[in-house]
Amino acid sequence: MINIPLLLLSCFLFHHFHAISCNTNTDTDVLLSFKSQVTDPKNALSGWSAHSNHCNWYGVTCTKVGNRVQSLNLPGLSLSANLSPHLSNLTFLQSLDLSNNKFHGQIPKDFAHLSLLSVINLPSNNLSGTLPPQLGHLHRLKILDFSANKITGQIPQSFGNLSSLENLSLARNGLEGEIPAELGNLANLSTLQLSENNFSGKFPSSIFNISSLVFLSVTGNHLTGKLPQNLGLFLPNLENLILATNMFEGVIPNSISNASHLQVIDLANNKFTGPIPLFYNLKNLTKLILGHNNLSSTTSLNFQFFNSLRNSTKLQELRIHENHLAGELPKSFANLSSNLQHFCVSDNFFIGKIPQGMYKFQNLISFSFEINYFAGVLPQELGALNNLQNLAIYRNRFSGEIPDIFGNLTNLNTLAMGNNQLSGRIHQSIGQCTRLSILDLGMNRLGGTIPKEIFQPSGLRILYLEGNSLQGPLPPKVGTMKQLETMDISDNEMSGNIPVEIGECFGLKWLMMARNKFNGSIPTKIGNLASLETLDLSLNSLTGSIPESLEKLEYIQILNLSFNHLEGEVPVKGLFTNFSKFDLQGNNQLCSLNKEIVQNFGVPVCVAVKTKRRILLPIILAVVGAIALFISTLFVFWTMMSREKKRKEGKTSVSSAPLKGLPQNITYGDIRIATDNFAAENLIGKGAFGSVYKGVFSFSAGETATLAVKVLDLQQSKASKNFNAECEALKNVRHRNLVKVITSCSSLDYNGEEFKALVMQFMPNGNLNLKIHPGDEESGSILTLMQRLSIAIDVASAVDYLHHDCDPPIAHCDLKPANVLLDENMTAHVVDFGLARFLSQNTPEKQSSTLGLKGSIGYIAPEYGFGSKASTEGDAYSFGILVLEMFTGKRPTDEMFKEGLSLREFVSGMDENEVVMIGGDRRLIEDYGYSTQSSNRDDHSSGFGSNTHWMCKAEECMADVIRVGLSCTADQPKERWNIREALSKLQAINHSMLPF
Numbered sequence: 001m002i003n004i005p006l007l008l009l010s011c012f013l014f015h016h017f018h019a020i021s022c023n024t025n026t027d028t029d030v031l032l033s034f035k036s037q038v039t040d041p042k043n044a045l046s047g048w049s050a051h052s053n054h055c056n057w058y059g060v061t062c063t064k065v066g067n068r069v070q071s072l073n074l075p076g077l078s079l080s081a082n083l084s085p086h087l088s089n090l091t092f093l094q095s096l097d098l099s100n101n102k103f104h105g106q107i108p109k110d111f112a113h114l115s116l117l118s119v120i121n122l123p124s125n126n127l128s129g130t131l132p133p134q135l136g137h138l139h140r141l142k143i144l145d146f147s148a149n150k151i152t153g154q155i156p157q158s159f160g161n162l163s164s165l166e167n168l169s170l171a172r173n174g175l176e177g178e179i180p181a182e183l184g185n186l187a188n189l190s191t192l193q194l195s196e197n198n199f200s201g202k203f204p205s206s207i208f209n210i211s212s213l214v215f216l217s218v219t220g221n222h223l224t225g226k227l228p229q230n231l232g233l234f235l236p237n238l239e240n241l242i243l244a245t246n247m248f249e250g251v252i253p254n255s256i257s258n259a260s261h262l263q264v265i266d267l268a269n270n271k272f273t274g275p276i277p278l279f280y281n282l283k284n285l286t287k288l289i290l291g292h293n294n295l296s297s298t299t300s301l302n303f304q305f306f307n308s309l310r311n312s313t314k315l316q317e318l319r320i321h322e323n324h325l326a327g328e329l330p331k332s333f334a335n336l337s338s339n340l341q342h343f344c345v346s347d348n349f350f351i352g353k354i355p356q357g358m359y360k361f362q363n364l365i366s367f368s369f370e371i372n373y374f375a376g377v378l379p380q381e382l383g384a385l386n387n388l389q390n391l392a393i394y395r396n397r398f399s400g401e402i403p404d405i406f407g408n409l410t411n412l413n414t415l416a417m418g419n420n421q422l423s424g425r426i427h428q429s430i431g432q433c434t435r436l437s438i439l440d441l442g443m444n445r446l447g448g449t450i451p452k453e454i455f456q457p458s459g460l461r462i463l464y465l466e467g468n469s470l471q472g473p474l475p476p477k478v479g480t481m482k483q484l485e486t487m488d489i490s491d492n493e494m495s496g497n498i499p500v501e502i503g504e505c506f507g508l509k510w511l512m513m514a515r516n517k518f519n520g521s522i523p524t525k526i527g528n529l530a531s532l533e534t535l536d537l538s539l540n541s542l543t544g545s546i547p548e549s550l551e552k553l554e555y556i557q558i559l560n561l562s563f564n565h566l567e568g569e570v571p572v573k574g575l576f577t578n579f580s581k582f583d584l585q586g587n588n589q590l591c592s593l594n595k596e597i598v599q600n601f602g603v604p605v606c607v608a609v610k611t612k613r614r615i616l617l618p619i620i621l622a623v624v625g626a627i628a629l630f631i632s633t634l635f636v637f638w639t640m641m642s643r644e645k646k647r648k649e650g651k652t653s654v655s656s657a658p659l660k661g662l663p664q665n666i667t668y669g670d671i672r673i674a675t676d677n678f679a680a681e682n683l684i685g686k687g688a689f690g691s692v693y694k695g696v697f698s699f700s701a702g703e704t705a706t707l708a709v710k711v712l713d714l715q716q717s718k719a720s721k722n723f724n725a726e727c728e729a730l731k732n733v734r735h736r737n738l739v740k741v742i743t744s745c746s747s748l749d750y751n752g753e754e755f756k757a758l759v760m761q762f763m764p765n766g767n768l769n770l771k772i773h774p775g776d777e778e779s780g781s782i783l784t785l786m787q788r789l790s791i792a793i794d795v796a797s798a799v800d801y802l803h804h805d806c807d808p809p810i811a812h813c814d815l816k817p818a819n820v821l822l823d824e825n826m827t828a829h830v831v832d833f834g835l836a837r838f839l840s841q842n843t844p845e846k847q848s849s850t851l852g853l854k855g856s857i858g859y860i861a862p863e864y865g866f867g868s869k870a871s872t873e874g875d876a877y878s879f880g881i882l883v884l885e886m887f888t889g890k891r892p893t894d895e896m897f898k899e900g901l902s903l904r905e906f907v908s909g910m911d912e913n914e915v916v917m918i919g920g921d922r923r924l925i926e927d928y929g930y931s932t933q934s935s936n937r938d939d940h941s942s943g944f945g946s947n948t949h950w951m952c953k954a955e956e957c958m959a960d961v962i963r964v965g966l967s968c969t970a971d972q973p974k975e976r977w978n979i980r981e982a983l984s985k986l987q988a989i990n991h992s993m994l995p996f
């Protein structure tokens with residue numbers, strides 16, 4: 001009995017002795033074998049040698065008794081090796097810190113044997129594989145940090161047993177699956193950092209019960225779930241609540257305010273809905289980030305929100321961008337902390353003015369109000385914010401002059417004010433913003449010249465001034481801009497020569513100067529801009545030849561020199577061998593010996609002639625044929641005419657829905673007075689069959705009505721027939737997109753000559769021709785993309801009605817922009833039925849067969865030239881041409897189509913981008929973007945990239961519409977789309993363009 005304890009004691013002693021004597025050697029061995037495996041570029045472990053006591057080695061500390069390794073701390077030494085399982089023999093190890101090295105391979109499960117471990121610090125290595133569940137046995141573990149490795153798989157449930165754990169950091173790995181609810185058992189946890197993994201499923205609500213939590217970050221996963229209403233009560237110690245970039249939903253609980261130690265709240269990029277939350281009394285709050293959710297508000301909620309932050313005097317960042325916040329910003333906004341550095345409310349629905357009191361935010365670094373509906377003038381106060389680096393207010397409705405605020409803003413890096421209604425001049429003081437790198441003043445109403453001071457900030461990379469009314473020359477000082485990558489000054493009224501100095505902006509990639517009045521020649525030095533990808537000088541008045549130096553531009557994707565007055569031979573080498581990359585059309589004096597350039601751009605051959613005759617011949621033949629046909633059928637025409645005349649004897653007035661109070665029969669005298677004796681200033685149109693006047697008719701109670709009067713020119717042999725056709729056609733038709741004929745007049749004028757006139761609705765916006773080609777005559781505003789689309793739909797509706805809803809069907813036979821009138825709402829009405837034909841099944845072939853030119857040159861279907869009878873297919877063709885004209889801005893009768901190439905061939909030969917670039921007035925697309933801007937909630941990107949979504953949409957729309965035009969203009973009538981197909985496709989396109 002007595003021996004037993006002795007024996008036990010000796011066993012114990014032996015064991016203890018052994019542990020001390022042998023295991024110290026073992027620790028030395030373990031460390032040496034660890035060293036032998038490690039690549040050590042900084043020679044940090046060079047002092048680790050068998051001759052010295054390992055307790056003195058770099059990075060090693062030992063227990064006081066027994067010299068056992070207690071901690072191994074080797075952070076940031078670029079050590080690289082497989083993480084050795086041998087380390088698990090350091091049985092007394094409490095702290096292992098190998099952070100910021102290049103350890104790779106799996107995490108050894110044998111670490112689970114290190115039962116004394118309280119710290120495993122291994123962030124920023126290359127560890128891979130999964131987390132060993134065995135680590136859950138480490139009951140003393142306080143810190144477990146594997147952040148920024150390549151660990152995959154799930155968090156083991158066993159981690160819920162790490163009862164001492166205070167810090168669990170697994171951020172930036174490839175972890176996935178659900179976060180185990182067991183982590184909610186970690187009662188001592190203060191930091192839970194699981195950001196940037198692929199966690200999914202519901203975020204376990206048990207975690208909100210860990211009342212010791214100070215730091216919670218799970219940003220950048222796919223977590224769902226709602227936040228508990230009492231969040232702030234559950235987590236009384238929380239300082240950082242970072243749930244950004246997940247799929248959290250529901251309302252953000254106001255109880256968060258109860259977690260009064262909160263410093264950072266970042267809930268951005270989730271699906272939180274409901275009202276903008278209130279955060280009273282968060283005294284230590286420095287960052288509040290709620291951007292990119294679906295929060296909504298009103299003016300009074302905004303008031304409460306800003307009011308709730310008035311005690312957060314340490315607030316530095318407030319970001320509530322990309323939500324559905326609406327209403328005005330209240331004055332209480334000025335109660336926000338003067339420590340504010342970042343204030344971002346962009347991409348919401350805010351209205352009203354920028355509230356007063358801005359001057360107090362002296363620490364403000366970025367001020368982002370872009371993509372809202374803010375209006376009014378820009379406050380002068382902005383000029384007081386001399387720490388400002390980023391001032392973004394683009395895409396709003398700010399108006400008035402830009403205040404001269406820039407003298408003080410010397411730290412400004414980005415100044416983005418594009419897409420507003422700002423007027424006045426560009427202040428010279430902008431030159432004092434010497435650190436400016438992005439300057440966007442495009443799409444405003446700025447006038448005057450570009451001050452040369454704008455080119456003082458030597459780091460300027462992006463300059464947008466397009467779409468203003470800037471005049472005068474481009475200052476030669478532009479040549480000092482070595483960093484400039486993008487310069488867009490298109491769509492202004494700038495003039496003078498292109499300064500040769502531009503050839504010194506070696507960084508230029510995108511240079512857009514289209515649609516100005518630049519003249520002189522293209523500087524040869526532009527060829528030195530080796531990085532150039534886009535050079536657009538189209539629609540200016542440039543002369544001289546195309547410099548051969550442009551051949552060298554290696555990276556160019558778009559070289560647009562079209563519609564200038566360039567002359568001489570087109571260079572043939574380099575980029576000029578790739579026809580998809582340049583455009584030269586509309587330069588009538590260029591010539592080329594290259595067959596493909598000749599074909600692609602309608603450029604004449606440099607040495608005359610031959611080809612011309614070859615193209616003309618078929619045209620001459622066709623014309624001769626048509627004339628022959630015309631004469632041969634003339635006889636039939638006359639017999640038919642007289643028969644019809646007889647039938648209508650005595651029936652001189654066709655009245656359809658007369659205006660109330662207007663006499664049923666309007667006389668020549670009435671019309672003469674209404675049109676002020678057919679005064680030239682009342683002449684609103686002139687066609688083949690007569691003139692159209694504007695007339696102001698007075699009737700009964702002193703009231704007047706403005707109407708249009710079409711007076712037939714009876715000298716024209718066909719005019720009378722035309723009148724009858726029109727009366728007949730209009731008698732029974734009624735459609736919102738057809739011009740309403742109010743009455744007709746057939747009587748004698750004061751000289752006793754026959755006088756015939758139709759009295760119709762007056763269309764204050766004139767005809768479509770003038771709107772598509774405003775340059776021709778006095779211009780109105782350019783039609784927007786959506787207006788054009790809607791007009792195309794109107795016209796198609798009218799024609800569809802004539803083709804499919806009238807019995808017998810009617811072919812209009814003369815569809816063209818001049819026959820489409822626009823009322824005060826820009827609704828289109830088809831007019832001029834002078835050539836209309838009834839398409840009765842029983843009509844003998846001859847009767848409805850073509851007589852001469854049926855319609856107008858450029859719009860007539862090709863088969864009409866060969867005598868085919870009037871048909872709905874013919875109308876479809878004319879409609880298709882009308883659509884192509886509307887969306888490319890090119891007339892089918894344009895000079896460029898004289899030599900064989902037709903509008904249709906021209907368009908079908910281009911790819912979509914080219915159509916958009918050439919035809920399309922670029923404003924068609926930009927207008928669309930402007931009008932739909934922030935109403936488009938699909939577009940979550942912010943900053944300059946955000947244009948792309950609507951740009952693409954508008955371009956897609958253009959391309960789709962053009963396809964409709966092409967489908968309607970197939971050469972073979974049978975292959976053409978009928979008008980109903982075209983209409984429904986256009987309606988579908990229109991639908992897809994609506995913002996919601």
Ligand SMILES: *[C@@H]1O[C@H](CO)[C@@H](O)[C@H](O)[C@H]1NC(C)=O
Nearest residue numbers: 029030033085086088089110
């Ligand atoms: C340490 O442990 C490993 C297994 O974990 C074993 O193979 C090795 O022999 C032990 N001793 C040393 C000195 O590494």
Ligand SMILES: *[C@@H]1O[C@H](CO)[C@@H](O)[C@H](O)[C@H]1NC(C)=O
Nearest residue numbers: 259260261262282283284285
């Ligand atoms: C705010 O921070 C200060 C200093 O860090 C600290 O002393 C104070 O207790 C904090 N207050 C709250 C409510 O957390």
